[in-house]
Amino acid sequence: MASPSTAFDYPVCLRLHGKRVLLIGAGNIAEGRALQLIETGARVRMIAPQATATLRRLAEQGQLELLERPYAQGDLSGHALVFVATDDRRVSEAVAEEARALGIWLNAADEPDLCDFTIPSIGRRGAITVAVSTQGQSPALARHLRQKLTEQISLHHVQLARLSGWLRERLPRGPRRSRLLRLLVEEDIRGLLAKGQRREAWARLRAELEALGETT
C-alpha cells in the first residue's frame, strides 16, 4: 500500500441524478457547490442559518431545499454525499464525525484533512468536462490550468461528442462500431470538421456507415 504522502487521489465522474445531496453552509463557497450540483440533477438540501440571496431565490424556485437553521446531529441521515462549507471549523469536525459514523462521503471546503474527496477545478463544453486537481497542492494552479485546457476544447469537439453519442445509441456494439467511432475522432472525420468542412465530413461518415450496413 502506498504511504499517504505518495498515494494518488482517484478521480471519478459521479452520476448524482435523483440522489440526495446535503450541503451544510449556504455562503459563497456553498453557493458555487450548489450551482454545480443542481446541474447534475441531484436532490439538493442546504442547511445554514444564513443563506446568500441567490440560494434563497433558488429555494423559492424549488431548485433546492433550504433549511435556515444551524446543523444538528442527525441531519446527514439518508444522504448519498455531504458537503460542508461554513466559517466554523468545529461545525466541519462535527459533520465529519457524523459522516464517518454513517459511512457517507464528505467534502469539507478548505479542510483537506477532513475530506474523503476533494473538488477539482471544473470546465465544461457541452458533454465534455475538463477537471483539474493538484492533489490539494495548488487550487490556484488547478484553476489556471482548467481555464487554459477548457479553451482548447472547440465547437467541433463538442459536435463530435454529440455525434458519437448519437451513433452509439443506434449502432450495435462490436469491433465495427468501435472502428467507426475511432475513425470519427482520429484525423479523418475530425480533421474535416475542424476545418469547417461539414459536408465532406458527413459524406465520409455516410460512406463508412454504408460499408458498415453492408457487412453487418
Ligand SMILES: C[C@@]1(CC(=O)O)C2=NC(=C\c3[nH]c(c(CCC(=O)O)c3CC(=O)O)Cc3[nH]c(c(CC(=O)O)c3CCC(=O)O)/C=C3\N/C(=C\2)[C@@H](CCC(=O)O)[C@]3(C)CC(=O)O)/[C@H]1CCC(=O)O
Ligand atoms: C479547485 C477548487 C474547486 C472548488 O472549490 O470548487 C478548489 N479550490 C479552489 C480555489 C481556491 N481555493 C483557495 C484559493 C486561494 C489560493 C490557494 O490557497 O492556492 C483558491 C484560488 C482561487 O480562488 O482563485 C484556498 C484553499 N483551498 C484549499 C485550501 C486548504 C489547504 O490547501 O490546506 C486553501 C487555503 C486556505 C487558506 O490559506 O486559508 C483546499 C482545497 N481546495 C480545493 C478545490 C481542493 C483541492 C483541489 C486541488 O487538488 O487542486 C481542496 C483540498 C479541498 C476542497 O475544497 O475540495 C477552486 C477553484 C475553482 C475554479 O476553477 O474557479
Ligand SMILES: NC(=O)c1ccc[n+]([C@@H]2O[C@H](COP(=O)([O-])OP(=O)(O)OC[C@H]3O[C@@H](n4cnc5c(N)ncnc54)[C@H](O)[C@@H]3O)[C@@H](O)[C@H]2O)c1
Ligand atoms: N475550497 C475553496 O475553494 C475555498 C475558497 C475560499 C474559502 N473557502 C473556505 O470555505 C469556507 C466557507 O467560506 P464562505 O466564503 O462560503 O463563507 P461565508 O461566510 O460566505 O458562509 C458561511 C456559511 O456558514 C454558515 N454556518 C455558520 N455556522 C453554521 C452552522 N452551525 N451550521 C450550518 N451552517 C453554518 C453560515 O450561515 C453561512 O451560510 C471557509 O472556511 C473558507 O475558508 C474555501
